[in-house]
Amino acid sequence: NAGVTQTPKFQVLKTGQSMTLQCAQDMNHNSMYWYRQDPGMGLRLIYYSASEGTTDKGEVPNGYNVSRLNKREFSLRLESAAPSQTSVYFCASSEVGVTEAFFGQGTRLTVV
């Protein structure tokens, strides 16, 4: 059972470069999320998608865009990476109404 799959697992970017983090889930969940985790800050919500075709901003959306490509896939794009975006990024999915959320293994991103 794959669950939630994120790619890539590691990435180093130069300031100003762009990249897309990919996320796919095979549990037929409606809701998908992107979080970032920084030391001392905990997990903070970047964007979420309550259902296919909808996306909304979370707590820290600046510098990011998202696309809910279909029910399975939810991608996160950094258009112009900044050192402040160095973090661990987690994608998650859940059924409607906030039941248990399942997380991908994370993407460790360093922007230099």
Next chain:
Amino acid sequence: RKEVEQDPGPFNVPEGATVAFNCTYSNSASQSFFWYRQDCRKEPKLLMSVYSSGNEDGRFTAQLNRASQYISLLIRDSKLSDSATYLCVVNSDLNSGYALNFGKGTSLLVTP
């Protein structure tokens, strides 16, 4: 002020000890409460949901006090394998749905 507050620890306890973690939340409208466990450099995983009547799962007991907006987790007979970060999680009502709002986590180290 963060919506979910936890003591970051670290809590260093010997094997066999009983340890308790506390968490407070600010949104009185929150309906769902969870404890997640996160191992070093891994994704968060659900440990247990927290119900109004309190619930127990083996050595783990979770309690919810809605009047005080307070959640607790008790671990009895601590094992070395319990060493991890424990995340208090509360649902957040967002524009088009819900998402999980994470505390910063409490670090537990169980020593021989």
